[in-house]
Amino acid sequence: MFSYKQYQKIINLIKESGKQATFHEALKLDNYIIMRHDVEFSVERAYKLACFEAENNFYSIYFFQVSNNSYNLLSKKNLETIEKIKKMGHEVGLHFHLxxxxxxDEIKRAIEKEIEIMNCKLSFCVDTFSIHRPTANVLSKNIKIPGLLNAYQNEFFSYVDDIETQVPEVKYLSDARHQWNYGLFPDKDTLFKNKKIQILTHPYSWTETGYDNLNNFRTLYHEKCQxxxxxxxxxxxxxxxxxDEI
Ligand SMILES: [Zn+2]
Incomplete structure (x- = not known):
């Protein structure tokens, strides 16, 4: 469960589909799969997943929080790790906590400020953001900021009032809460039959071994203690x- 072996199957299918795209590329495409990672608790786990992807010749986008309480984006160690992720060939964006x-208007201004912070501290420019736990209200507003791309803007995400009765144009697959939601798993059928797909995974959920929810948090807790x-x-x-006494 949530092992790298399982993850490898997903990226192999995406590669086989020939549809993988960045957010920028997807703007001009009718047929795409975007792989996005929101980094919630551990920059280290994001780095490991980024290494695993690069070893498999697969590149995606990692969104980091500026105002996270579990990691400090601006620490020297984390900034160096993010630079390494970028150098591997991945993209980096802002994961904005509301x-x-x-x-x-307030949300737009706050996003621009946090992007500015990232741009001041990193050697490259960030121009894409995803919103952490967006509310239905925020999703319905289809927020667009000149010069920036929002992972939830209508080209990449279809806001529907009722997921049971409405079919979204963009298929959205997410491993939020350490499970594939709405029973949707990125299997061959799902990845090949839908034209536009965005997949969200959270790197803290994925490890070499793969754990259930409880043991995943246990191992994460030990890593953070260390x-x-x-x-x-x-x-x-x-x-x-x-x-030695601790
Ligand atoms: Zn998040």
Missing amino acids: NGLEQV ELLETFDSECKHFKEIK
Whole structure:
């Protein structure tokens, strides 16, 4: 479950379809599959997935949060990791946390500010964003900002009021909450019979071994603890004295 082996099957099918596209390419296409990753908790897991994709000659887009409480996008280590992901051949975008904002104008301004922060700190420019847990209200507004692409704008995502009765033009497959939602899995049938497809995966869900929801969080928790211990270790001399006791 959510192992790299399983992920490899998905990317092999996408490659076989010949339809893989970036958001920019998809703007001009009637037939595409976009692979997008929203990075929620672990830049490290995103990096590992990016390496795995590159080993398989597959390139996608990774969206990072600027205002995340689990990782600091602006730490030297994380910035270097994101640069490496970009150098591998992947694209990088902003995963925008609404943080309670509801007004479209406010949301647009906040997105532009966060893009500016990323552009100040990275050696390349970011021009694509995805919204973290977008509300129905935000999705229905089809937010467009000049010079930027929104993963949820109407060319890449079809907003429907009722998923049970309306057929969206763009098929949207998501592994949110560590499960493929609406019973939709990126199998051959789904990937080949639909013209426009956007797939969202969350790198924290995917590991070499593959875990169920509980064990996935357990392993993630241990990785984050280790990261914190390493930070204490590099920052505090008085931590070294008690390190073995923790
Ligand atoms: Zn998110």
